[in-house]
Amino acid sequence: MSTTSGIQQWEVKEPYLNLHCGLGEGPYYEKATNSLRFVDIKNKRLHTVDLTKGPESVTTLQFDVPVTVTADIEGVDPREKILIGAKYGIAVLDRKTGKYEYIANFEATQHKERLRSNDGAVDPHGRFWLGTMTDFGLGDVLPEGSLHLFAGGKATQNVRHPVSIPNSVSWSLDGKTMYFTHSTARTLYSFDYSEADDALTNERVFYVHDGPGEPDGHRIDAEGNLWTAVYGESCVLKVSPQGKLVGKIKLPTKNVTCVEFVGSELFITTAGMAEGEGTPEEVDLSGGLYRIDVGIKGTAPFEYRLGA
Template sequence: MSGVKKYEISEPWLKLHCALGEAPFWEESTNTLRFVDVEKQELHHVSLADGPSSHKVVKQHDISIGCTADIEGNDTEFIFGGKYGYGICNRQTGEYRWIKKVWSDEEVKAGKPDRFRGNDGAVDSGGRFWVGFMFDPLVSEMNDEGAVFKLHPDGTLDRPLSGITIPNGTTWNQKDDTMFFADSPFKTIYQFDYDAKTGSVSNKRPFFVMPKDNRYGEGAVPDGHCIDEEGFMWTALHGGSRVLRISPKGEIVAEIKVPTSQPTCPCFVGEELVITSAGGNAGEGGKPVDENAGSVFKINVGVRGLKRFRFKGGAAVEGGKEEGKVVGE
């Protein structure tokens, strides 16, 4: 651990008790932070200019949203990966519509839409939206029947990865020739060769494996992550009270101690990292697991993040016009 830079956050930036705070996203056009509470099915907004006092729950939905992304040429809506597939949501009102379901007819008959939900995801340089789907812990036991789907700008869908348990942290390196992806229960972040032109992946191998000495706790697993402009990864450790900075060689070079046990996902806002967390109702009697569980944290780390790409699917977005229904299949 020699040479590892240490940061420490003393208190939340935004004191909340999210059950599963996730998917922090900086809307640069409005200088707004949006994030979700997956289990409470809430969409949250905070003006970064006005600070925590501007926080509001835009909408409590009737479905869960796992991740979101901006849309090219559209600053009034965003695309999301949610309970049944891909949808479009109005930034101001939270109203949504479905544009693509992900499961096959056979899988629908087997009840997968009810037993699974969208989790983490991101848009690649080609404007394709990757979303990992996992068992829904509220209705199903842990299993490896999850998958990662990829929605193309023309509305077509494919399934690059299957046999997934808990998908987290889809990102790409600066050269755009490597994709990173975590399957959390395996305590491993994987890397793949990535073809930016076609969006295909191959040659799966480990990039980072949690230390065997359990220095961050036996239950600590890699959760969401992001990449900075120097090519280093910042990954939350759910169950480990940390966010780690990992070098392109897969080595820990810095760690942020977070005052809660379940940080879930970091995202860059300029040179600051904003970090969501979980556990707001996971303690005894539905109480928080610790004082700051489910809060949002912020810290300056002196480096900016790689830009996040927008979904380029004008055709796919325009194809879904029916409120609350799955279209564009």
């Protein structure tokens, strides 16, 4: 790490694991097995790598629909079952058979076949927040998506509409603030989050990215800083609890999608690039999983409560 103009700087030059994902996303540390799982949304896959054994241990599940994000379920061994975000809603995945079953769908909309899920996370109350956006192969991404909230196995609530590319949600260390990334607006928003009645109020701008890329997936560290991937700009940014840029990680490929803490290491997913979309090196290293020690630990994710 170096420091330039008061901003911490890191650089990672090679991938830890390069599966050439079409759209690597949703890295999630599975503490019970010391493994990292992440999805390839475009190729409809879930990858899992045992961090004790290393890159050669990776295993893959193939799906019939895009799987976009995962979470552990409270009281359930993740080696048996986990929660997944899929095209039509949230589902429980049997890790051994590879089969999944929807437990709640997005509310019916006229254009539901046009949409798929994207990023999301479990909140302090054990509920799941999950965005929708235009699916692949339908041309331009339109402002037709929403941010949904699932409680237990109940039907979804549509809490924010319209959005184009809804991305990560997270919570401050005291649980009183929720952050939400709207990528196409290049903006991270914050809200007052009530621990008493779960209410979401006082929407405001937390951070606006001034650059050619778009903020993508993010995580919160143990000091309350927000680490956000920037799609199209070869970097991850560290933003302070006050919304100020305080750090930057440089990567050797452009389409940086999401991050996840494992101890003080930050694992970083990326998306693939076609020939001609960048330098030969940028294309060759696209779609890989990267790792770098940033000297601070992250916050543990919340677990989904099926009966919440």
